[in-house]
Amino acid sequence: MTVELQPLILVIAALVAFVLLAVLVALALGLMRARRKLAALEQRFKPVLDVEAEIERLRAExxxxxxQALTEATGTLEKLRSETAQAETQLSTLRTDYKDKRTTYERLAAEVAIFDERLAFAEMGVYEPHFDFTDSEAYKAEILKVRGLQKELVAAGTAVVCPIEWAVDGSKAKGRTMTNRNIRLTLRAFNNECDAAIANARWNNINAMEKRIERASEQIDKLNESNKIFIGSEYAKLKLRELYLTHEHRERAKQEREERSEAARLAREEQKLLRDLERAQDEEARYERLLAKARAEAASFQGQKLEAFEAQIQVLERDLAEAHAKAERAQAMAERTRSGYVYIISNVGSFxxxxxxxxxxRRLDPNDRVRELGDASVPFFFDTHAIIYSDDAPALERALHAEFNRGRINTENSRKEFFRVPSIDDVEAAVKRLAPASAFFRDVEAQEYRETLARRNAALSVSTDAKQSMFPEEL
Known part of the structure; x- marks a missing residue:
């Protein structure tokens, strides 16, 4: 049975193989057709495929x-953060260091300023007098008295004191010798500082010299702290008192010199008044002689000659009346010490x-004084607003000063009689109230000043035109 079936099995196997081969051939043909179709499609859609590929490539790149940039930026940012933190730490350290050093600088600058005479006005301060002696000799006597008290304290051993009894090498005698030497050294150092401050004291540094003495006492005591040697408070106060007295003595002496100068000026004016009186009297006498002579000669003439002499006599009588009035005014001013002229003047160009x-x-011609004030000391002449005669000129002057005292330019020297006024109307109102009969001139000529301004403006205009001509009007 088995042998009989073998040919059949072989046939079946052959058929199966043939079928499989046919299937494979069909599949191969189908695959080839698919590949050709795919190749055609790829060829057809090649541009689209290339763009997409480029896009993908660009996206990847x-x-x-x-x-890479983000990584680098992150690294840079971290580095900057680190550097910023480091800089902030350094800045904080610098600020602290600066604050400490500035504190040290301000302390040292304050100490140096005590010894620096070139003080700014803002730091100068205002010195209030400690004494009210009437003359410089009284100040000088008080200075000698204070110096005598200082010598007494030195002699009594209370100028510089040491409350501890030192021993050197077990010897109290050597300790006293050492202490006495240190006391003399301290006294010499303090006296030298005080003498320098007193010698250099002036109106613009008196407060600084006061601090210099106080600072010297503090510093010397600090240096002697280990030795327990100290400057006596009473001795230091006497040194400050000597400083005040010396400064006020110098200021008082300066005032006395100015007062003597003013007195000399007044004396010169008195002498000039007397000379003016003599000249006025001589002029009056001369006109009297001429008038008497003309009258005597007129008695022998008639007609036209008499009329001519009468006209001459009238002129001489008028001149004689003016000379007589001038002589009487000069006589009155020479006899009455309070009579005089109060003048109100301005100088626009200068002030x-x-x-x-x-x-x-008190000059007979007050304009002489105005002209004298407008000499070489100021660049332009003064203009006169009012000249007021008064039997009590000092009282009128004081009243006008009181009206504008708030605007006094020099508050330290009352003889500098310049005032800053709100307006010329206020000055006119004050004059009309205090001296109603006096004339007041509001307008000022200021001729030289205005001519100078005109010349400057003209020169400036020429200069400006010259500069403008250097550039074209259009480009």
Missing amino acids: AHRTIT GADVVKIGLT
């Missing part, structure tokens, strides 16, 4: 670039439009 000078003169 962009991703790599962005990732500005809101400054006036209110002064007094």
Whole structure:
């Protein structure tokens, strides 16, 4: 049975193999057709596929670039953060260091300023007098008295004191010798500082010299702290008192010199008044002689000659009346010490439009004083607003000064009679109230000043035109 079936099995196997081969051939043909179709499709859609590939490539490259840039930026940011933190730490340290050093600088600058005579006005301070002696000799006597008290304290051993009894090498005698030497050294150092401060004291550094003495006492005591040697408070106060007295003595002596100068000026004016009186009297006598002579000669003439002499006599009588009035005025001013002229003048070119000078003169011609004030000391002449005669000129002058005392330019020297006024109207109102009969001239000529301004403006205009001509009007 088995043998009989073998041919059949072989046939079946052959058939199966043939079928499989046919299937494989069909599959191969189908695959080839599919590949040809795919190749055709790829050829057809090749541009689209190339763009997508480029896009993918660019995306990949962009991703790599962005990732690299982000990594670098992150590293840079971290580095900057680290550097910023380090800089902030350094800045904080610098601020602290600066604050400490500035504190040290301000302390040292304050100490140096005590010894520096070039003090700014803002730091100068205002010195209030400690004494009210009437003359410089009284100050000088008080200075000698204070120096005598200082010598007494030195002799008594209370100028510089040491409350501890030192021993050197077990010897109290050697300790006393050492202490006495240190006391003499301390006394010499303090006296030298005080003498230098007193010698250099002036109106603009008196407060600094006061601090210099106080600082010297503190520093010397600090240096001697280990030795327990100290400057006596009473001795230090006497040194400050000597400083005040010396400064006020110098200021008082300066005032006395100015007063003597003013007295000399008044004496010169008195002498000039007497000379003016003599000249006025001589002039009056001369006109009297001429008038008497003319009258005597007229008695022998008639007609036209007499009329001519009468006209001459009238002129001489008028001149004689003026000379007589001038002589009487000079006589009155020479006899009455309080009579005189109060003048109100201004100098726009020198001091500005809101400054006036209110002064007094006893000269027979007050304009002489105005002209004298406008000499070489100021660049322009003064203009006169009012010249007021008064039997009590000092009282009128004081009243006008009181009206504008708030605007006094020099508050330390009352003889500098310049005032800053709100307006010329206020000055006119004060004059009309205090001296109603006096004339007041509001307008000022200021001729030289205005001519100078005109010349400057003209020169400036020429200069400006010349500069403008250097550039073209259009480009």
